[in-house]
Amino acid sequence: MSQSWTVDSGEGDASAVVHKGRRGAQKISHQSRAGMSVGAQTGNKSRVATQVRVADAVVVTHEDIDRAQDRARVRAARMAHGLRAKAWLLWLLIGPGILVMLGENDGPSMLSYAATGATYGLGFFLPFVVLTFAMALVVQEMTVRLGAATHRGHAELIFERFGPFWGWFSMIDLGIGNFLTLITEFIAVRAGLGFFGVSPWAAILLALVVLYSALLSHRYWTWERLTLAAAAFNLIFIPVALMTHPPWSAVAHSFATWQPVPALNKNMVLIVLSDIGATVTPWMLFFQQSATVDKGMTIKDIHFGRFDTALGAALAAAAALGAIVVTAPLAEHISAGNFEAAQFAQALEPVIGHAGAALFALGMVEAGVVASITISISSAYAFGEVARKPHSLNLPVGEGKAFYAVLGLCSAAAGIVLIPGLPLVFVVLVVNVVAVLAMPPALVFLYLLVNDREIMGGVESPRWANVLAGTVVALLTAAGVLYGVSVVAPQALAWLGGR
């Protein structure tokens, strides 16, 4: 005989009936205050995405308990008064935004920024990189709203709302991009540790140990805080840049005038694409939305999610600018096109000394390690959502075998780095370009979802946000077309004012 009672739901508007079933699993049926079959409501706008019939039963899982513990702390902090309570609430709610932005300051991104500084010095690319982070902020803010409103990951929303045909296209784009990017993360780790004389095998082994250690807690909160701590090391590029005693007047001139603008040619277009791909990529959409859901964020938390994302963008932009500034003294002295991280560090030794070069190399290692964690997690979330398998960092291994198996498969990318003779440097250069090319369709899906009144519960995009999103899509598509022209018909760049 089942035992049942009604409990007022603290953060939702619905009440629920719990039936104690056999073997300890709790079966819960939902009942809205209106007595109808809706799982959650916001004002008068019911979300069809979350409808659960009264008769349906829901099992309380380990994942639910862990998430509820996190949310209970948020609720307590929200009810408390004072500045300290607000700061504590902010601390509880930040995470996915900072992680996604610092995670995207990954191996190929930092190499791209380093190549930018070493090729063109200060000038056009300083404000340009800030612009790319502004684009990333516009895009990622939409994933916060989407995750908080629907409690669904990006992959499952595309599959379920638009069907498997379009869903698989998105997954193929994500899969190719993630696999190539993961290779480059391990290249960055190998190259960075190579500066200290660590063998490639030992470097990759170390990266994998860190990757799996971060997952051992089986707790989203612990994983997030550990990864945030590791990601903070990305800011090492700022003090390293200061060690070069940057010419501040030239830096200010760059931001004020965007000058000098480099000649439009094939290399410049590649750097432009590479720097855009260093800040906006498909995995970021999938990661932040799923992490927002896994963290348990709700519509009430959206403005904290915005702050989190803006703070992450600001920190990541500062680190990116640091990488450009630090290599700017190398401009016109080296050919940076085929440089790996260790070679940049070696070339920087005369400028910032051995200690500075060592910090630069360690920064590259951090960039690779943190991104390998976040990108692997984004792959596992997406797979779980599409395969309808449990997918949460709150899952014990026994309940999330498929989720953790995908994370294991991601380490296969590490093995590729160890194959001798592969053109790894070229993979590094191409991976950001692939990311830019795959972004426009991903952004159109995001645009459609975030304007979908049936699932957004009243937090659809305002008109200005749609205009910004449309501008980002147009800019990314134009950049991709420019890249295509530079490869297929480089002479055509002359018509556009190039040399």
Added chain:
Amino acid sequence: MSERREFSDADAGFVLSTLEPDQLAEAMRVAVPRRKLRGGELALLWALRVYVVFMMAVVFWQAWMAAR
């Protein structure tokens, strides 16, 4: 080995009083209803799909030429 543990009634009550109902793992398994894409949306998605396929071919052609 299954790691599923037994939860107390207090656990269940705690979960229900803390999470929104649609945040429960089981509730998330309920599929979101399909929505029909309009003509303009389909045309845009197809145009971008052609763009991606063409541009990827350009990237791999460039990679092939560089490798040679």
